[in-house]
Amino acid sequence: MRHNRLLPAACLAAGLALITGCSAAQPAGSNGSSGSVSLTYLTFETPSLTASFWDTSIANAEKKVPGVTVKKIVAPSTDRDAYAKQLQASGQFPDLLQSITPSTFVQAGLLRPYDQGWVNANFLLPMGNAFKGKVYIPPTNSQIIPMVFYNKTLFVRAGVTTVPKTWADFMAVCAKLKVAGITPVELGGGDPFAASMPLVGILSADVLGKDPNWLQERYAGKVHFTDANVETAVAKYRTMAQDGYFEDGALGVKYADSITNFTSGKTAMYMMGSWFLGSVPKAAAADFGSFMTPTDDGSLVVPFAVGGSMAINAHTAAPDKATAFAEAWSLDPANYKALIEGDGAFPMLKGKTLADYDVNVTQVFEDSYAYVLNQNTKVSAFGWATNDDSMPSGLDDDFYAAGQDLYNSNDIAAQMAKLDSAWDTATK
Structure with missing residues (x-):
């Protein structure tokens, strides 16, 4: 939610x-x-x-x-x-x-x-x-934050036949969509939390996927946002922005409008929390699928938040x-x-099964829920955890704001230094 x-x-x-x-x-x-x-x-x-x-x-x-x-x-x-x-x-x-x-x-x-x-x-x-x-x-409930939702019809139109498993595959899909005249990724950057969704996915996959205890280690001062592996992960988001893989004027698009843009077929992919499943139009539900933010080696990492x-x-x-x-x-x-x-x-x-709740859900919901029920690498969704991996009070807002700042800024080191400084201040 x-x-x-x-x-x-x-x-x-x-x-x-x-x-x-x-x-x-x-x-x-x-x-x-x-x-x-x-x-x-x-x-x-x-x-x-x-x-x-x-x-x-x-x-x-x-x-x-x-x-x-x-x-x-x-x-x-x-x-x-x-x-x-x-x-x-x-x-x-x-x-x-x-x-x-x-x-x-x-x-x-x-x-x-x-x-x-x-x-x-x-x-x-x-x-x-x-x-x-x-x-x-x-x-009582959980979310995957984010998933990568995609429009199957637009994938076919651009000649994309399989969902990407690695980050290189993902970038190739984005490039292919752009060449076909299709906006690859919806952002909704007018709201900080929505602007940060690619960062949440990338950092959860690349940083927490390799070191699930990273956030707790940050509390201990053993790791920092300015570390090379974190900055390398963040650079992927900058590449998406620089290469024009988000819609034009993405920072002016509000969250509510981003949902409409994606469900109406204006964009091919949408990195958003699994709560988006509640907005999938049932009449066109067969057009939508989902996958996890791809990693460099193709390993599956599920950014998870238990509510x-x-x-x-x-x-x-x-x-x-x-x-x-x-x-x-x-x-x-x-x-x-x-x-x-x-x-x-x-x-x-x-x-309980879904039938016990008397619900009418789409196939993409059932496919997405399988990531929760199956055995896989689950990590805390970066910036969304409510457990021991939760950030210090107020840091979530700073992290979401960094998503907007990094959309236009090449100075990744400065943005990460700001997060380290805010963290240190919040934990004094």
């Missing part, structure tokens, strides 16, 4: 003004009913995860936990982390928080871990989003009730339908 990390202060202030109070600061049973509690729950809304979705999912979980009433708080943008920080600063940190980044709050002692036995019993990758050995959001449902406030006045509600919500297959169909989320519940 896309994370828009820009949250204007005016919106935050307006949102805070609408909240009358959070139960974390109230005693259990404060609604006047013996044994009953009122919990606050931070959510967010998107075109696929609508107000109706949240209301229905909350109501269903409430039925499974007698005595619990849940008050929904809607973040004014999809940046839950920033909004949760604002709520915490004003003494209104919610009892439950949907899809936040645990590392941002665990180190401040704000989150309560789940029982590991319950996690192990219910999820395919129990430790997929664990932080410092504990699970703070159930690993989850809700975190629990470590200081909630009703920890047992909050945990029971969170567990009930996280195990309800009905909640996954919108996530799978609308956001392209890959479900991670044990003992």
